[in-house]
Amino acid sequence: MAATRNRTPPEAVAEEAVAGALAAAGVAPGETVCVALSGGVDSTVLLHSLARLRGRGGFTLVAAHVHHGLSAHADAWLEACRAACDALGVVFHPFRVQVRCDDPAGLEAAARVARHAALARVPCDWLAFGHHQDDQAETLMFRLLRGAGVRGAAGMMAVEPGMPGRLRPLLGLRRAHVVAYARAHGLTWVEDESNADERFARNLLRHRVMPVLEDAFPAAVPALARASAQFREADVLLGELAQLDQAACGGAALERKQLLGLSDERVRNLLRWRIRAMGLEAPARARLVEAVRQLRVAPEEPLRLPLGGVACCAYRGRLWLEAEAEIPVPQATVWHGEAELPWGAGKVVFVEAVGEGLSRAALERAQEVLLGPRWAGLALREGAGRPRRSFKNLCQEAGIPSWLRDSLPVLRVDGAAAWVGEIGTAAEFRCAPGEPGVVPTWEH
Known part of the structure; x- marks a missing residue:
């Protein structure tokens, strides 16, 4: 199998990967796929390969570009994306957004939030992103360096069901395959100058850390991508364990005595899983460790432990989680x-x-x-x-x-x-x- 793949032209490998991802996701005739089109080589290749496959797959292809206004070249990028879509007969959705430059989470995070909010406005069944294997490896490194747990280390998924679902058809490919496809088909793309700015953590990893790793370990990128897949399997198993523990402890309102009969690790896993099920960010491990300690030592009296965005509440032998958002008392x-x-x-x-x-x-x-x-x-x-x-x-x-x-x-x-x-x-x-x-x- 490997030998056959090696004889396949690099540009054909990319198109095969995209076709395989569509089949694995079950993209059906009549559904709409929207490419998140930045204008860079990755999303440009994804747009081109999907345009070649839409006749065979029977799906409708559209594209969306988000103009962040952070670069002097942003207007030119938008027009380049529009021209690429016009050439392929693809409906184009441009969005202009305002990004908070003073966001406490940082400029990258603020731009990402604004971008995804804009993309959510596109009527489609699937949002397709141009992330590839090198991106996956960088994501894993970035998250591990920030102390991520199993969920964070799981990285990105090739297929995420939802409304709309998310597709990353190039996720199994090296960046070299993506560039080879672009050159083989004579594609043009834009280069974001901010990608060279090593003040951004991801750029520092890409330009300084990853090359050193690959020099010492030539298979570093695929190995890190495999590790992400293994972390994802572990995360699925932890979710299944949390479901079993929840059922054994009484369901939505947990029996405190039964819950505390579990190990600290399983209690934290269940609480973390429940918080994510509420659509909230799981708190830091240290905060959960302290909450479980207090649950074990506190007497059987009302207890309310803030966990940042959510509170762990215990009363009369029962335990539950509730959002911290203040809801004003209604008027009569x-x-x-x-x-x-x-x-x-x-x-x-x-x-x-x-x-x-x-x-x-x-x-x-x-x-x-x-x-x-x-x-x-x-x-x-x-x-x-x-x-x-x-x-x-x-x-x-x-x-x-x-x-x-x-x-x-x-x-x-x-x-x-x-x-x-x-x-x-x-x-x-x-x-x-x-x-x-x-x-x-x-x-x-």
């Missing part, structure tokens, strides 16, 4: 019998019923029905003949920790609490058997 809203009312990030739904929930007649007799937050002195009698209990006592009995109490919706009928989300209905407003009623439910 008059209820006129609507089927639902918004509440915070969710809503309160009112369902007609018979013999359960709030008495429809009591609600209709009321002068004012409000959905709002708790108030000082709020109390509620849960059953006939039982004493009225304070809001604090009701929350303690229901297992609602203090930091969640301000977010509970309360239905206030002529100044009295008739229903409190997660707690229940006041006895004096409860529907009698056979009587029309309304059941409020807080969906969040």
Whole structure:
């Protein structure tokens, strides 16, 4: 197999790789593939090879270029990309973005965020990028030097399903194959002068570190790419382990005792996996180490551990994660019998019923029905003949920790609490058997 590949012209190797990537991804006839076109040699080759394959594959090809405004040549690059697309009969989507030069994450990171936000606006089934094997090796080195874990060291994937999915058809090829294709087909491309600026970490790796590595270890780039693939397999296995551990510990709301029966490594893995499932960045390892230590030594009392963007909460034997984003307490809203009312990030739904929930007649007799937050002195009698209990006592009995109490919706009928989300209905407003009623439910 290797000998056959070696006899194949370098430019043909690139086209075979692109065709194979399309097949592996399952790109179907009628789907739209959008090339993220910078104008450099990699994306130019990708655009050209996809244009040659679109007739066979039956897919629609478009391209998008993001003008960052960071170079004096940015206008020329945009026009070069437009001309390349016109020559190939490819629909062209240009975007102009503003990049924060003072972004705390750095100029490269700010440009990347702006670029991906623009590309997300293109209507397509697949976004295709021109990353190749040398890029993969550099990415691994860059991330390892920043202390990346298994997920970060896994590098880039050739195929990422999604809406849209992401394709990197050249990821298995050396840059030399990509350049050979461009020369064989007489392609022209632009050179970004910032790629030579060694003040940027990736450029320093590319121009100073990687050549030294390859001199000492000629197979360094493919070896690093293979290592990335192995890290990715390990990451998949860690995700599967986290799913098993979550199920064994009670599901979404974890049983604290069962969770802490696991090793520290598995607890951290599960928390990290859960945080990523929330669409958030996993915290630094040191922060997770400290959180697990506190979980083990803290008594069985309400506990809320900030992890940066997310908090680990424990109360009454249960443990869960919640986003740190501040959600303002909603203002009181008059209820006129609507089927639902918004509440915070969710809503309160009112369902007609018979013999359960709030008495429809009591609600209709009321002068004012409000959905709002708790108030000082709020109390509620849960059953006939039982004493009225304070809001604090009701929350303690229901297992609602203090930091969640301000977010509970309360239905206030002529100044009295008739229903409190997660707690229940006041006895004096409860529907009698056979009587029309309304059941409020807080969906969040």
